[in-house]
Amino acid sequence: MTGRPLSPHLQVYKPQLTSMLSILHRASGATLYMASLLMVYWLFALASGSTHADALNSGLTEWWGKIVLYGILFCVYYHLANGLRHLMWDTGKGLDLKTAYMTGWLVVVFSLVATAVTLLMMMGGVQ
Template identity: 50%
Template sequence: MRFILNQVDTQQRPLSPHLQIYRPQLTSVLSIMHRLTGILLSLGLLLLVYWLYVLAEGEASYQIFHTFLMSRPGLLTLFLLNWALFYHLANGLRHLFWDLGLGLELLSSYLSGYLVAITSFAATVWLWLEIS
């Protein structure tokens, strides 16, 4: 019995159903966005690691990377990553509430979905207006 359970645990674990099965709707789009922003943020983590690396390297190395970050493509990258971060954070919070059994009804999940989409974008724009 224990052997069977172990087999189930390591090899037969259920996978998420794939996207093309479904007709796109707000909840499914937000769901795949959570994964996409997560992947995007993983790439952003590379930038953070590199930033820390050049900071430890010294002023000359840091200056080159800093100039890139403050350029138009650099700022656009940072803005997108900022938005992805706020989206992933807000939607992640939505997931944590679901894990507690809260907000699972159809209406609540749609309302919280709209709330996440709007607030994450608005918060990013607000922050960038605030610091510019």
């Protein structure tokens, strides 16, 4: 802000799995916070009568509503799994490069598979 040189920032670094997962944790967290406010609105709709709730539910049957819901689901699984990774780091474990990459890929695979399985379960049930 005062025109002083800044230390090297993001653009000088090669994107890596670890840095991408790190920013995705923040992005998914911000998304989930918005989703939790939507969740509060959904509860409010349920409590204030079925017209609000029906409107919200009919939004979920539209293609864009489904994309939003599936996106939120992915964020839930990703933030959950990567959050556990962070909690593990808090205990001082798994911080070496090899383990960090291994758990990173584990988180990626888990969130994709869990999202896919949930979608299949929903398609089998909801109408």
